[in-house]
Amino acid sequence: MKNSSAFPAKPDFAITILSQTQLLKMVVELTRHIATLAQFPLREAQRISLAIDEAVTNVIKHSYGNRQGREIVLEYFLAEAGLRIRVLYSGLAPDISDEEVNIGRMIKTKRKGGLGVKLMKTIMDSVAYSTQAGLNVCEMIKWRTPK
């Protein structure tokens, strides 16, 4: 069953961090560790942690405008089928386009935004943004490939 119902209703692990870029490395290491606990091979766990780095960086830069001290909640849901991660935050809702990122055009227009989302969407099996009860939510799922 490849949808959110494959995961527990409550997160197996949750952490609240402040919107500071110096915490990104900790988020990467934590996510890699949790992905490894969820039985992902190290290489896959490293990719997943990169996707979460990009998601949290987007929140700090765009939703919070690089303001420090705002809260970001990370929730991790582990299941045999895979790993679901939710990033919850207030601030500005993201302006995420479904349009395919065109790298050549980005170079010409010197527009850097969109690279992080491109990475997230390439690495994860699903990336969805929504607003729930006044909070912005970025939900990402990576399914485990059966051995």
Add this chain to the structure above:
Amino acid sequence: MKSFQIRSKMVDGVAVLYLKGHLDAHQVGRFEKELLRLIRESNFNILINGQELNYITSAGMGIIMGYIDEVREKGGDIKLCALNERVHETFDLVGFTEIYDFSADEQAAIEKFKRLSRQA
């Protein structure tokens, strides 16, 4: 110890930037400052040596993307070399390996710059 270190030196007329460690949004300002310094000093043949770089995010890749057009318009290029498999894969995930020039080692990349200079 800092998680990201950067230094540069001139090698056969090419400005080589040596990146070491973990390059994320927190560290990217130092990378941009050094790259911009080289460009402002009219160094348009720039080589990024990532032999000791073990992590990069879109923040670092975006800096290269932001300046490569300016450098190419002035007859130069920003090339990359000696990336480990993980960092190379990150560039590949966003399609950069198709539009930027990657070499296995510094010497091979320097030779490419020499050929570029001879053609100019």
